[in-house]
Amino acid sequence: MSNYKTCLLIDDNYIDNFVTRRILEGGNFAEKVIVSQSAAEAIDSLRSGSVKPDVIFLDIRMPVMGGFEFLQEYDKLEIDGKKAIKIFMLSSSLDPTDIKKSSNNKYITQFIHKPITQKILDDICT
Template identity: 85%
Template sequence: MSNYKTCLLIDDNYIDNFVTRKILESGEFAEKVIVSQSASDAIDSLRSGAIKPDVIFLDIRMPMMGGFEFLQEYDKLDIANKQTIKIFMLSSSLDPTDLKKSTNNKYITSFIHKPLTQKSLDDICK
């Protein structure tokens, strides 16, 4: 049985999205996995109510709007379940500044290093 109804994956890398989506689906992490290759498109979908996720996996380094810029725009959103959505920063970044910024952000549940693994999912679900 799925832990979440809707999972939103925001990452500009097609291969990373393919792998992460397969892991999320095989682990039955969510009933529905939605992929957005653009953080700004994801913000628009959240703002309009087209996507109502329970959990978000967010990359840091993306063109146009990165993960931290997404979080600034997310903070401005007026959506009903914003405080209950779990956001996991999913990144290959080894920059200690990124980890610190993630830890200090009120919306980030935790920082997960890419690639996502079944063990990472198991740890989230505990």
């Protein structure tokens, strides 16, 4: 049985998305995994209600709109269940500033270093 109904993965890197999606699906993490290669596209999907995630995995470094810019736009959204959505910053960044900024953001549940593993998913779900 899946831990979450819908997981939204926001990352501009096709290979990272492919690998992360396989791990999420293989680990039965969510009933549905939706991939968005653009933070702006993800904001539009959330705003329109076409995507209603329980959990979001968000990359920091993306062109046009990065993870922190996504969070600024996310803050402006008025969507049902917003407070219950868990957002995990999923990044290869080792920059202590990114990690600190993530830990200080009210929407970020946890900063996770790529690649995601089954152990990380198990820890999230317990």
